[in-house]
Each structure stands twice: as structure tokens, then as C-alpha cells.
Amino acid sequence: MREAVRIGIDVGGTNTDGVLMSGTEVLTSTKAATSQDVRSGVVETVTRLLDDWKGPRDRIEAVMIGTTQFVNAFVERRGLEPVAIFRIALPRGKGVPPMAGWPSDLVQSLGAHIYMVRGGAFYTGREYIPLDEEGLRQAALDAHAKGVRSTVICATFAPMRPELEVRAAAIVSAAMPDTRITLSAEVGGLGLIDRENASIINASLALLSRRVVTSLTAAFRDADVRAPIYLSQNDGTLITTEIAERFPILTCSAGPTNSIRGAAFLTNIEDAIVADIGGTTTDIGFLSKGFPRETTAPNHIGGVRTNLRMPDVLSVGLGGGSILRHIGAGEALTIGPDSVGFRLREQAWVFGGNTLTTTDIAVRAGQAKIGDPSRVAHLPDSLVATALDRIHHRIEEAIDQVKTSARAMPLILVGGGHILVSRQLRGASEVLRPRYAEVANAVGAAIALVSGRVERMYDLAASGRAGALEAAKNEAIAAAVQAGAQPGAVEIIDVSEMPMTHMKSGSVQIRVRAAGPLAALASTANRVPGAGISR
């Protein structure tokens, strides 16, 4: 029987990495420079993979892509579209209007098309006032007349009552036939402003996401690959191109997640610290049951606060291109945070340049054989020893910060800068450098699962804690199946509870994530590799 082959691609700021995998085996991998238009870089990567593999293209069953395109566009204010915001909250919330606290350049480029409408729900999900359908219709007609085509609907406590926004969407799309609507409950959790912000960012990327998805689809058609295309989202699970086109914001932090997930897969370890040592920074994440730990605090995208779940990654200014400086003589030495970045191959001493980098130290210490070692032979032993002490100490400190207990854990090193590490590190039970570590992010994309999640408040008086947890788990599993996971193969990967004060009885906010293999692949790949889930 022919086994399914899948392509994993990670479009990073500098490189577009790719792998071709069959089951749990990496058949081939490649790295190409990311092109300005993304498409040609992806085509080049895919072409190289296929040329190297030489297998028949109809064996490719799926393509998985991780990209930071969308978030970069928002941060750089590129290709953003005007957005109409229908907030359904009145008479509540007038004092804190949509886009309050946003950078003014963003408010200008999105236009302040703000409409406040009557409606909304209590934390129990019961509506506190009927939705003003006519008011909403008038608002939508007005936005339509102004030529706005991308819209957000955000209602009070929508995560507790998503149906309210769905009903509003029917009214808006009747009045604005060609609009693209982002419903807040589909994007963010509790906290109206943060959820609304995430929705507005998403809506502003509507045109760009359509363009990018079309371009990616075309890229694979050009390469004669007809398999379905999936995109990685922030939690390392997959969404279809149709969903990615509607929810570009869900893909914004896929890079670090894929790298952590790929590291888990390549080592077959589910609980570990992962350090992705790049050119400028080392990104350290915590791998738990095969998935990255997520942040709980609000995060900022391009100066806008949101409550999107992101991988909890600690970034320290140390990488293979970090610049070394002496301040006076002897011990006074600084490393980074500035770096020669992607110019390493021109500027580092071993490559004929005249900037002393951490890579030069690694070569001089015999930890790596790259460039011309004779160019660094004169560096004094004491300098090399001091620099290595510093480098290892910095990584040890960062590892300790990411860990949740003093217990030593395996450390997985990925990324090109792993040559900086040569010693046993404090807090690490072992240091692993898997094969294909340099394309771990593309591997992470290729092995991704499909997930579902739920985040809302439950009334403990109604069903008790066990009943509430059970209900939340079932909802998350149903959401995963809805998103394309194979029924019966979905597992719970994360459960958290946050009790609420000032409520009548025990109310608790429960958050559950569930994930499973793609149903579309289940026929040929009977077990999705690196799932990180005990079955």
C-alpha cells in the first residue's frame, strides 16, 4: 500500500523551509530564501523538495503551511483594509468605544467606522435587552454606502451566547451583500475590548488574506501539486485555506509553535524545554504533552492589546550572529543583543568579515566546522572561555525562567544557532539535537493536528464541577470534529479553570482544548505522528 506523503512549509521572515514526510519519516528537506511575494519562495521550496524526492505527485495527500505573513502585514501596516465595527452592547459600554487606545496611524488607515447597537448578554448568556435589528440594518446600510466591505460584529458576552452574533450577521449580510464578517466569538475569549481588538485586526486583513491564500493555492498549482492545503494556527493545529482566509489572525504566531511541535516530534519527547537558537534571538518554549504552553496574559500585536492565545515563548537576545564587544581588557565582555543577522555569512570573521560573533567563538572552540577556522585561531583561550561561560549561563537562565519546577527536564535544541551550546546545561536532564533540527518548524507544520476549543463560564450550581468540566470537554471535542478532525480520535490536550468572584453561586471560567488527526488523512495514515497524545 502506498503511504500518504505530506509537505510541510514554514514561511519565515528570512527563510522558507520545507520538508516532505511519509508517516513519521522525513523523506527530504530544504531551505530557500523567503521571497518578497512569498509565492516564488514557496514554489522554489516545493520544486526542490519534489525534484529531490522524485516520487509521483499524486501521492501527496496534504500540504501544511505555517506563515507569519499576516501578523507582519499588520505590524508593518501593509495592505490593511477599512473596517466597519458593529458593537452590540448598548446601553452598555459607550464610555469605552471601539479602537480606544489604538495607535492613531492604525485608526486612520482602518477608518473609524464605528456603530453602536442595542443588544447583548449577561454572563449567564441570557440577553439583557433585545437586539435592535432595525438599528443594526441602518448601520450596515450606512457602512455599505461608505464603501466599507470588511466588518466586525462584537456583542457583550458573545462567548457565552455566540448565537447573538450569528443572528446579527444575517442582518448585516442582507444589508451588505458583499461584506466579509468577523464575529468576535469566533476569534477571542472573554474580555470585550481585547476580543473586539482581535476581531478588528482580523477584519483589516481580509483582503490580504484572500490574496495570500489565492497566491499560495496558485503556487501549488504551478508546482502541479493538487493536494488540499492547510495552514497552521497559533496553537500548532491546522485550519483549511477557507478558514485561514476568513481568520488570518489565527495564524499569526504559528512559527514558534511549529518549531516547538517539530522538536517534540523529531525527538519523540512530549514534555521538554525547546530552545530555537536563530541568528539574533533564542526563543525558548515549554513543551507539555506535545504542545507549547500558552500565555495567559494579554498580548500586543502592532501596538494593539488582544487576548489571543499565543505560545508562551521567552525571547532572549542571543543567537549565532550576536556581536561580541570588549569593554576595556580582560573580563569585560558583552554579547548581543545586536546581531549581524542574515549577514552572518559576510560579516563574521570565519566568513571573511570583521565583526566578532558568537559563531566565531563556536568555531574557535571547535564546536562547529564552518567558514575558515584559521581566521579565528588567534583569539585568546581566555576570551573564548569567558564568552562560552556567558553564552551557556544566558541559556541556563532562560531555561530556568521557562520551567515550572526545579526538576531537570530534557532540552531540545533546534535552529542553526545550536552550535553555540557545547556543555551540559544546568536544569537540563539531557540536551538533544535531533536530525532535521534546522527545519523543525516545517516538520511542526507537516505533523499538525486539528483542534477545537471552548472558553466560557459555567454555573457550578447547575451541574457541579464534574458536570461543567464534562460539558466543556464535549464542546471542545465537537468543535475539533467540526474543524475536520477524525471523530473518535480526538483527545483533550489542555484544561484550565478560573473561578469568578461576586457571582451568585460558584461560577467558573473553563478553557478546554482538544485535538485529533485530520479525518481526510485518516484512511491512509492510520496514526498521525507526533500527536503527543497518549491514546
Place this chain on the structure above:
Amino acid sequence: MISIKTPTDIKDLARGAVLLGTGGGGDPYIGELFLQAQLDKGRTPNIVPVDSIADDALVITIAGVGSPPVMLEYLVSDDTLLEILARMETLLGRKVDALISAEIGGINSMFPLALSAMTGLPVLDGDGVGRAVPRTEMCTFSIYGCLATPAVVLDELGNSVVFETIDDLTAEAVLRSITAALGASLFGAFYPMSGAQAKATAVRNTVTQTQEIGRCIRTARDGSGDVFAQLLGYLNSRPGRCAHLLFDGKIVDVTHETRDGWHWGRVTIVPLTASKDVFTVDIQNEFTVARFNGRTVTVMPDLISILDRESAEPITAERLAYGQRVKVIGSSADPLLRTPKALAVMGPRNFGLDEDFIPIEQLV
């Protein structure tokens, strides 16, 4: 007198309010955005010294009450605060002359300032506690003879309740059940008092101090010096007050539970060095007691604040998480909170702690 005119001023105030919130008091975020919306309309709050108010003036507090995560959905409106003010004036049969914050720590530092910006009414540079506390009656207004009621509470839907109780313990109980019945988050006007009473009972200069704390952290961060040295320098420069760095370490455990409508928990911190010391901070909405190897080093009503050990950003209790590197600061409460009368209401035993209050000066 301080002024609040720019987004930076608001950020400073909010940062200081989180530090004085001692873990609780609610994230000022929504209050910040609300106050900023006032500044955007060209209105600024009018902050005046407590002593500048006439003895026969009428002063009230304006506050949000209820569950902080619910307020993050319900938000707030200009109309609501204006309506509360109007109803309080009708109830009392006269114009309100000045506003004061009930609790400077946390989000309730913001609402009186926003209403002042809207109406031009002065806000007194003081509050009822100089920190955050979990219960209505734990404030200097109550302790020194003002009553929280008659009070007006309002939700944004138009429901309102006017109530009057014989003491503030009862006011707290009534307020809790009204809040639960009306959707878990409300706004209200409390503590109608005379100017003379405000002068006799308020903790002074706390709006100024809150903003100065935030500013001190910001400028120290932007400069080259040690942020904590500068922050402690500021806190210790306040006449008759002291502050100490209690601990420096990493959070290894946080527990949370809701019991009887309160957020209970404990955070455990260990040193970054190999030392076996253990530092704990108990949470009952706010941080109530800090213990070094089991020995109390700061206890209610003195203040315990947990801050990011690099940036000195204060952290609220619900944001504490495993692995965070933190420094813990203890500081003495205002003398008004340390009298026998005050300790009977907000001393350690009121938080279920089996110990008497000992000032931080004698513990550290």
C-alpha cells in the same frame, strides 16, 4: 498639584494603582481607556488637596463594584456615572461639591477622575484606604465614622437601587446581593460625607502618590539606574512611611480557589540561588500576608506588592503564574490604618489569620 493630561500620565497612574492594589482592586485597564476617552474629548480631571475643601461641602465616592472579569465585558458609560451623580443629588437634596476615590488601589482610582473630567467637579487628592481592600467596611471613612450609605447603585440598563443600612458590614452584605442580582458588575455612589468629615477620615495625597509611583517606575526603567532602588527610594521618601524589598525569586506554585464569593490562594516563591528559603504570599482578593520561611514579614493592613523583577511592573493576583521572576515589596500602610480602631476592622484576624498585626518596621 499633579495633573492628568496625557496618555503617559494615565499609564503612570494605572501602574501605581496596580502596585497599591496589592494583587487585587481590579485591573485598571477599562478605567484607563475610559479616562483616556475623556482626555480625547478635551476634558481633564480637576484634582485638589483634601484640605482645600470647605467643611460644609458635600463629598461622595464613585466606584465600580463587582466581578472584574464581568466589568471587562460590560465596560462603562459616561451616562451611567452622570446618572448616579444626579440620583445621589436628588436623594440628598443638594448638589455634590467634590468627589473622592473609595479605594486608590486598582480600577476605582479611575472612575472619580473620569467623572471629574466630565463635570468639572473637583476630586480630592486622597481616598479611603491608600491601597485596595476586599470589603466595603475596611476603609477609613467607615472606621472613623462615615457611613457608606445612603448609597445609589446603577447598572447600565437603567436598574437602580437606593439603600440605607445601619452599619457598613450590613451595607457590604446588601451590596453583594444586589450585585449578584443585577449581573455581577455595577456602579455606585457611596459615603456621602461633609468636607469636615473628608478631612478627618481620608488618607491624604494618594492620587499624587499613585501617579508618582508609576512615574518613578517608568523613569527609572528608561534611565540607567536600578529600578527597585529608585522605587524604594520614592516609597521611603514619603513622610512617616517605609518600604522594604522582601524577597527576590521565582514563582514555583500558585493556587486559586473561589470560596464564599472571594478569591483565595497562595503564591510560593523560591530564590534564584541554590538557597532553600521559601517565601509565600497569601491571597484573599488582595495579598494579605507575606511569610519568609514561615515567619510573617508583612501583614494586613501593611502593603504587599509583587512586581516583575526586571521591569518592576506590578502584577495582579490573577496574572501570577508559574515561572515568573518577581520581587516582593512590603510597605507600611498609612498611619490611619494602623490605629487600634482600624486594626479591629482590617487587622490580620479579619482575614482569618491567627496572628496580631505587627508593623513591617518591626518585622523586617
